[in-house]
Amino acid sequence: MNLFSTFRVALLALLLNKMRSFLTVLGIIIGVGSVIAMVAIGEGAKAEVQRAFDKMGTNLLVIRSGSAQTSGVRGGAGSQPTLLWTDVDAIRKETLYVTKVAPSLRQSVQILGEGKNWTTSAEGTSPEYFEIRNWTFQYGGPFNEQDVATKAKVAVLGGTVVDNLFGNPADAVGATVRINNVPYEVIGVLARKGQAATGQDADDVVMVPAGTFAAKVQGGLRQYLGGSIYVGAASADDTRRAQAEITTLLRERHKLRDDEPDDFSVSSLAEAASARQEGTETMTRLLAGIALVSLLVGGIGIMNIMLVSVTERTREIGLRMAIGARPGDIRIQFVIEAVVLASVGGLLGVALGFGVATYLSTEFGWATKIDPQIVALALGSSALVGVGFGLYPAHKASRLDPIQALRYE
Amino acid sequence: MSEPILEAVDLVKTYTMEDVEVRALRGVSLAVRPGEFVAIMGTSGSGKSTMMNILGCLDRPTSGSYKLAGKEVSKLGRGDLATVRNKVLGFVFQSFNLLARTSAQENVELPMVYAGIGGAERRERATFSLEKVGLGKRLDHTPAQLSGGQQQRVAIARAIVNRPKVILADEPTGNLDSRTSLEIMALFQELGRSGITIVLVTHEPDIAEFTSRVVMMRDGKILSDVAQAPVDARTALANFQEGDA
Structure with a gap:
């Protein structure tokens, strides 16, 4: 049949x-x-x-300070500043696979504008950061290296912050906002990213030049960088190589002996993803x-x-x-x-x-x-x-x- | 005298039913030559059904030999017996056993399906077979749309479609009225004249009249085996008066 x-x-x-x-x-x-x-x-x-995760930026590495240890109590990553401002430049100059480097200092601040106030996260950084994290602009543009060096009082606002301070987002550029009672000129409004992979609102942020942030917001840690360093590589393979490179470089710079553990951490977002x-x-x-x-x-x-x-x-x-x-x-x-x-x-x-x-x-x-x-x-x-x-x-x-x-x- | 087409020698069949041994056949020998039209008669319990099952390769004897078309088949396995039934034998049953909700043509095609014959040839041969039994105009009818006599004709068309050597008919007129019975017997006689050997089981002497040889069975043995001049079913049909039976 x-x-x-x-x-x-x-x-x-x-x-x-x-x-x-x-x-x-x-x-x-x-x-x-x-x-x-x-x-x-x-x-x-x-x-x-x-x-x-793609929105947060791909081929991304985050370097954090080590943990503080006082009488046996160990703080979390970043609780003891070990990263130096000079590390940022060193990473940029002395590595092969790193294409972009930017510091990232964060602190909760109160921001005033047009008579309204809002509590948000302020971030001190450098222009490359916008590229590393895939930030684009709805209005205006980023600050430049000059602003970072001269500690210029300029700010870039996230969409959520603009919503809470201004009636019309287009009015924000050129306006003056006060962060912790210091006036800043708004030079850019970030395009929205929405919810971050971690669940937070990625647009609830105000960004200022790192130098300005260290001086006016954080109140100076001198040579230590009170935050993390974001590093971008060209590809996923390069990200892994850059990770090894940075570890070697920073151990050398921080003068760690072979038997000492790293006093910093280098984590990749790809791993988290x-x-x-x-x-x-x-x-x-x-x-x-x-x-x-x-x-x-x-x-x-x-x-x-x-x-x-x-x-x-x-x-x-x-x-x-x-x-x-x-x-x-x-x-x-x-x-x-x-x-x-x-x-x-x-x-x-x-x-x-x-x-x-x-x-x-x-x-x-x-x-x-x-x-x-x-x-x-x-x-x-x-x-x-x-x-x-x-x-x-x-x-x-x-x-x-x-x-x-x-x-x- | 030609070689017998069916040759059973000393067939014995014993069943065990609820610890009681039943001897359905007690040494039966029968030889049928090609073209013969044989009636096997007997009361129920005479062993005629068991005889029919063994002759039809549906069952195997406990002992004895059975040659069908010159080949010993009493020791074959289930699969080989199925092939023998498909190629050498044709079956006609009392209750027709057509597939319901299936057209006459497809019912007739069924044996060829198991013979591995292709679709086009199947249809052609099924049509030819149905024309031969006088149902050329009812190819698409399902059993429910056909009378009892017509259903039995479809069954006969199915039995002859693989060009068997022997047709085995088990009480083929048992479910039919007298007139239709005569028509069916006339059809069998016609097939017999074309050279097919027919073995028919019946308990009706009226039906046995139309065959050329009557084998009477009782208690698992052959009581008598008599050749006779068959009554012509066509003539009987011509003389048939309603109410005669």
Whole structure:
């Protein structure tokens, strides 16, 4: 018996009992549908995280001061300033793989403008920082090296700060704001980034030249840099090389002996991003695992109905055997019937999964992404479920005695 | 005398049912030559059904030998027996055993499906077979749209479509009225004249009249085996009066 006609016979047999076939494959439909929907949500979240990290700047390294240790109590990273202002220049000049370097000093400040006040995070930095962190400007532009050197009182505002101080963002450039009661001229408004990967509002920030910040906001730590250093490299590979290079350079500059630990840390955002990715990946696998279990449950439903079908069609099986069907012909017929049943369920499930994913993204704005590989996997595994759970009923059918099967009422 | 197409020697069949041994056949020998039209008669329990199952390669004898078309088949496995049934034999049953909701043509095609014959040839031969049994205009009808006699004709078309050497008919007229029975017997006689060997099981002496040899069975043995001049079913049909039976 050729495969095509077996498929046709199987499909016809299923169409004769439309309602029953549908209810039988409901388990598979739900199983496959949830696999597709769950993975779509997981993949969407992953893509979202990736986008968020891309916004923060790629190929990025952050160098922080070491931890302070007083009578056995160890502070966190950066609690003991160990980075020097001269380190910034050294990194720029004495490394091969570093393309951009900028200090980043942060402190919470109160800012006044147009009679309103707002508490935000002030950041002291240099012009390269805007490039490293992928900041672009909605109005105006960045401050320059000259401003950093001369400790110019100029500021760049984030979107959230502008919202809270000015009625019209376009009015901000040229206006004067007071940070900790010192007046600054606004020279730029940053284009919005929205929520950062860490969950904070990236636009709730005011940036001033590093020199100005050290003198006016932080109140001077002299040669020590009271913050971190951001470093940009040309590519992901270069980022890893730069990390090693910087570690060697800073250990030398800080005169650390071989047995002493680093008094600074160099961390890469790519690592943080991949850790986040792994988190969502684990979640996706878990959800897909649960969905696969429901696929198995659906398989049991198929086995059940196939056993019923074998009993109902005992006479037909007897007749087929009498006119020349070998046990193998009967077995393949019922296996294919189970596979067709499961695959149709799989296809409907894929449609359901697509529907749910589309609904979630249009109605609730959830990020979803349907991976063709997962669709293929879901369809493949539902066909496999058909084979797996169709084998026993098919085997039972093939073992029937034709004489008794023909007489069966 | 030609070689026998069916040759059973000393067939014994023993069943064990609930610890009781039932001896359905107790040493039966039967030889049928090509073209013969044989009726096997007997009451229920005489062993005629068991005999039919063994002759039809649906069952194997406990002992004895059975040669079909010169080949020993009593020791073959399930798969090989299926092939023999497909190529050498044709079956006609009392209850027709057609696939429901399947057209006459597709029902007739079924044995060829298992013989591995391609679609175009299957359709052509199924049409030819159905024309031969007088149903050339009902190819697309499903069993539910056909009368009992027409259904049995479809079954006969199915039995002859693989050009078998022997047709085995188990009470083929058991579910039909007298007139339709005559029509079916006339069809069998026609097939017999074209050279097919037919073995028919019946308990109706009226039906056995149309065959050329009557084998009477009782208690698992052959009681008598008599050749006869068959009554022509066409003539009987011409003389048939409603209410005769």
